Amino acid sequence: MSTIKNQERLEMNEPIIRELEEDDLTKGFLNTLDSLRKTSNLSNGKAIEIYKKIRTNPEHHIIVAEIEGMIVGTTTLLIEPKFIHDGGLVGHIEDVAVDKKFQGQKIGEKVIKYSLEFAKNQGCYKTILDCTDNVKKFYEKIGFKNMGNELRFDHN
Numbered sequence: 341m342s343t344i345k346n347q348e349r350l351e352m353n354e355p356i357i358r359e360l361e362e363d364d365l366t367k368g369f370l371n372t373l374d375s376l377r378k379t380s381n382l383s384n385g386k387a388i389e390i391y392k393k394i395r396t397n398p399e400h401h402i403i404v405a406e407i408e409g410m411i412v413g414t415t416t417l418l419i420e421p422k423f424i425h426d427g428g429l430v431g432h433i434e435d436v437a438v439d440k441k442f443q444g445q446k447i448g449e450k451v452i453k454y455s456l457e458f459a460k461n462q463g464c465y466k467t468i469l470d471c472t473d474n475v476k477k478f479y480e481k482i483g484f485k486n487m488g489n490e491l492r493f494d495h496n
């Protein structure tokens with residue numbers, strides 16, 4: 341990880357990349373998720389309930405990018421222990437989003453790279469994700485390789 345201190349990052353207008361805290365729920369986190377799907381209409385009570393549920397799983401990490409006290413980027417990293425690969429760990433990336441006003445400033449790249457480093461430090465031997473064709477290039481530039489098909493079953 342970089343040795344630049346958080347104060348120096350703020351002065352450089354560089355995002356601070358870290359794990360989600362409860363206060364972030366009212367500091368732009370839900371609005372950032374609107375880039376994926378409307379989420380900012382969630383009530384504060386429901387958002388806290390979901391946050392607390394997520395917090396019960398130590399393998400569920402939500403990474404955020406903060407600029408000037410506001411959350412402008414996020415992704416989720418789930419770490420899965422496996423019986424195959426001798427108990428090896430696999431990272432799963434989900435819900436990658438950057439606030440519309442901040443897209444194109446390398447914030448998405450920074451949250452993904454942070455998550456990959458985090459997964460590596462936790463002992464994951466690989467990290468995988470699903471995406472649509474229109475964002476494939478974004479992930480390929482970071483180093484992801486296309487490995488196959490994404491399938492989905494809808495439960496309703």
Ligand SMILES: CC(C)(COP(=O)(O)OP(=O)(O)OC[C@H]1O[C@@H](n2cnc3c(N)ncnc32)[C@H](O)[C@@H]1OP(=O)(O)O)[C@@H](O)C(=O)NCCC(=O)NCCS
Nearest residue numbers: 375436437438443444445446447448449471474475477478
């Ligand atoms: C996709 C998304 C997360 C990218 O974040 P971002 O901060 O805007 O992207 P970055 O500035 O970090 O881009 C890094 C590089 O990827 C490229 N890139 C970003 N989005 C791209 C896309 N959709 N298609 C092709 N290239 C893309 C950038 O041009 C940049 O290239 P460069 O290094 O040559 O300059 C963001 O645009 C977003 O939130 N989109 C809406 C939600 C979404 O689709 N999420 C992904 C779900 S799988």
